[in-house]
Amino acid sequence: MYIDLNRKKILIIDDFRDFRKGLKNMMESLGATGIDEAASGDAAIEKIAAVSYDIILCDYNLGDSKKDGQQVLEDAKHRGLIKYSCTFIMCTAENTMNMVMGAIEYQPDEYLVKPFSKEMLLNRLEKVVKKKMDFGDIEQAMQRKDYLQAIAVCDRRLAEDNRNRFEYLRLKGDLLLKVGTYAEAVSLYADVMAIRDLPWARAGLGKAYYLSGNLNDAKEMFQSVVDDNVTYMEAYDWLARSLEELGQLKEAQEILMTAAQISPKSILRQKAIGEISYRNQDYDTSEKSYKNAVSLGKNSYLKSPSIYTGLAKALVEKQSGDEALSVLGSIKSEFRDDEGAALQAAIGQGIVYQKMGREEESKKAVAEAALLFESLPAQVPAEVVMDLATACFSIGDTDKGTQLMKELVRNHHEDEKVISKIQGIFTDMKLSEEGAKIINSTRQEIVRINNQGVRMVEEGRLKEAIDHFENAAAGLPDNKIIIANAAQSVLLYLQKNGRDDHYLSLAGQYLAQIRRIDPAYQKLPKLLELFRSVAEAAKQ
Amino acid sequence: MTAPGEGIAFPEFLASIVHDMKNSLGMILTSAEETVGACSSLGCPSSKRLSQMQYETKRLNNNLVQLLTIYKMDQAQYTVHITDNAVSDFIAETILQNRPLLDYRGIDVVTVCPDDLCWFFDNNLISGVINNILNNAYRYAQDRLRIAAEEQNGFMVLTVQDNGSGYPESMLRSTEHDLKGTSFRTGSTGLGLYFAALVAGLHKNKGRSGYIDISNGGELGGGCFSIYLP
Known part of the structure; x- marks a missing residue:
């Protein structure tokens, strides 16, 4: 194979000038002409945002306490700055190789261990081009979130x-987990392990156990992965998650802290430590980790207002109320024109003032938060609504708190995790029994609505079912079960009665809504497939 | 100033220095390669000396990489990263890395490997082992090398043979590839074989471990190195 480097747009990222120069010479001797350089992760991101590069050669280590190559890759990919055809090669010293390969979500196209010759570099570039051809259609199907199609290509x-x-096999395993066919995933990973005991297969098995609620087996599996592969970072996070759900919060915190020692630059992991150590009342650790997350999150897509509110909550427990308030104050400048962030800041202020004994200011902040919440057009994450409800309870506004909780139950009536958190808050507020009653009656109400609609579908009264679910869905914008059933009734109607543009577009809207609520929702792939066949039929 | 025994441990200190040295060498190696490439096409009279320099630098680099890896294994910082590899691609890439030197010495390399042979191993580590063997061949082979891979009873055997004078008797006799054979007089440290044996042993599957074997004779009549991976 031969690739023509002339006219290709190339970016070299390395913090050492001499390395950049060496690499540039090497690329030029291979015929490259259009080469840009960046000396830091931030500079690289700026360049990548401005120019659509064909090849990016990035060093993993870009200086202590600075963005590393993996973060550059994650940032750029997450913001959609890198086109699919772009070749991203991560250059590493062999001592960071394992770290790079244990990265979680975004993988570079290839790795090169320093030092390498120009023949090696050319060889890798050619290899990537070939790989992109082999895997192109799967990647593209995955980008469209068309997982069933991607699985079919894998097969x-x-x-x-x-x-x-x-x-x-590895890709297919990931995809099976995504679409929720856990039993199939278990057997795929078991088949792989019968051939070879590979860490990714063991971790995959652990994920399949975890996702199907088999927490003890999941825990053991992830533990065995990290025991044998110290730098398989993803497994630590899953292990901590399993421990957390088993109620072993102390152990979960320990595992995350071990992981952060090995790989300290993950914002999400620092945030997770902040959260769990707060729950463990280890406020020193919580403060430290949230602060790490804040500083790592500067200029990163992973920064979020909840890191700031988390930090504020930890600070106020340490009697540093004023610092907590100033952290909350900085949310405004860090997240400009973001009403969701403003909401979180106001909730945080309500809680912090309350803890400081400044009742009036607390009431004012919570009232402001409630107003912001009403005016927000977009869906607010369940955790934020819970925080708002908690703040309402704590200033004595039980009615508003209860109303918010009811809304949450209505939208998440089958999500056990959300429900148990809601029950937990009621219990903390000494409203355990009332809470349980509210949760039960609200759940029953939604189940009844859903069952009515399902019966209509079963009895073939599709038009009626469509109206019924359309009504229900309007008041339950975050209830994926209701919306999935709404979509299904429309699609079944179309399948039976043929073309109808209004209904087809309605079905499309429902599917988009489900994808927003939970892109990994189990029923989604089947609905998408039904949608595709109905849309195909409409064309003819 | 930190007194001995305080703060950073000495082995760690050494390791970080070795790491730094390796980075410098990497730069020298890159420029050496460029210079050799430019020189030999111009028919420059110094190119023989330059290529000798390139060989020594490479040797130094291989040694440092091996030292660091052994250190990390010892500190349990190294995790073996086993992946599925197309063996013929792997061999081709390793030869490619050593091409300039082998070409310079006029060494002819023959590869014998089934096209569809795929095997599980740590690409990085095994590539380090084979690189080292090929680098030695620059010094010891006359003009021919044969690299072969095949499956044998659940092991993948990778063999490198040359038509040089073979391994010295003392090396063949020692069954344990430890560092006791270090000889400053002959310049042979045994590090390469020690490293190879260590790496082979880290490859385990279904209760079986990898190992190495050296002998003389073979198809080309010289040294014959084999690594067996389960």
């Missing part, structure tokens, strides 16, 4: 191509 390749067999 086809597995039948005909022996060379990348384990690569396809």
Whole structure:
């Protein structure tokens, strides 16, 4: 194979000038002409945002306490700055190799261990081009979130191509987990492990156990992965999650802290430590970790207002109320024109003032938060609504708090995690029994509405079912079960009665809504498939 | 100033210095390669000396990489990263890395490997082992090298043979590839074989571990190195 580097737009990222120069010479001797350089992660992101590069050569280590190559990749990919055809190669010293390969979500196209010759570099570039051709259609299907299609391509390749067999198996395992076919995923990983005991297969097995609620097996599996592979970072996070759900909060915190020692630059992990140590009343650790998350999150897409409110909550427990208020104050400048962030800041102020014994200011902040909440057009995350409800309870506004909780139950009536958190808050507020009653009656109300609609569908009264679910969905914008059933009734109607543009677009809206609430919702792939076949039929 | 025994431990200190040295060497290696490339096409009279320099630098670099890896294994900081590899691609890439030197010495390399042979191993580590063997071949082979891979009873055997004078008797006799054979007089430290044996042993599957074997003779009549991976 031959690739023409002339006219390709190339970016070299390294904090050492000499390394950049060496690499530039090497690329030029291979025929490259359009080469840009960046000396830091932030500078690189700026360049990537402005120019659509064909090839990016990025050093992993870009200086202590600065953004590393992995973060550059994550940031750029998350913001959609890197096109699919772009080749991203991570250059590493062999001592960071494992760290790079244990990265969670975004993987570079290839790795190169320093030092490397220009023949090696060319060889890797060619390899990536070939790989992009082999995996292009799967990647593209995944970007469209068309997971069933991606699985189908994996199956086809597995039948005909022996060379990348384990690569396809690994991808297929991920996809099976995404669409929620856990039993199938378990058997895929077990098959792989019968051939070879690979860490990703063990971790995959752990995820399948975790997602199907088998927490003890999940815990053991992830523990065994980290025991044998100290730098398999993803497994620590899953292990901590399993421990947390098993109620072993102290152990979960320990695992996350071990992971943060090995790989300290993950914003999400620092935030997770902040959260869990707060729950463990270890406010020193909580403060420290949230502060790490704040400083790592500067200029990162992963920064979020909840890191700031978390920090404020930890600070006020340490009698540093004033610092807590100033942290909340900085939310405004860090997240300009973001009403959701303003809401979180106001809730945080309500809680902090309350703890400081400044009743009037607390009431004022909570009232402001309640107003902001009403005016917000977009859906507010369940955790934020819970915080708002908690703040309402704590200033004595039980009615408003209860109303917010009811709304949450209505929208998440089958989500056990949300429900148990809601019950927990009621209990903290000494409203355990009342809370349980409210939760039960609200759940029953939604179940009844849902069952009525399902019966209509079963009895073939599709038009009626559509109206019924349309009504219900309007008041329950975050209830994925109701919306999925609304979508299904419309799609079944279309399947039976043929083309109807209004209904087809309605179904499309429902599907988009489900994807927003929970892109990994189990029923989504089947609905998408139904949608595709109905839309196909309408074209003819 | 920190007194000995305080603060950073000495081995750690050494390791970070070795790491720094390796970075410098990496830069020298890159420029050496450029210079050799530019020189030999111009028919420059110094290119023989330059290529000798390149060989020594590479050797130094390999040694440092091996030292660091051994240190990290010892500190339990190194995790073996096993992946599925197309063996013929792997061999081709390793030869590519050593191409300039082998070409310079006029060493002819023959590869014998089934096209569809895929095997599980740590690409990085095994590549370090084979690189080292090929670098030695620059010094010891006359003009021929044969790299072969095949499956044998659940092991993948990767063999590198040359038509040089073979391994010295003392090396063949020692079954344990430890560092006791270090000889400053002959310049042979045994590090390469020690590293290879260590790396082979880290590859485990279904209760079986990898190992290495050296002998003389073989197809080309010289040294013959084999690594067996389960």
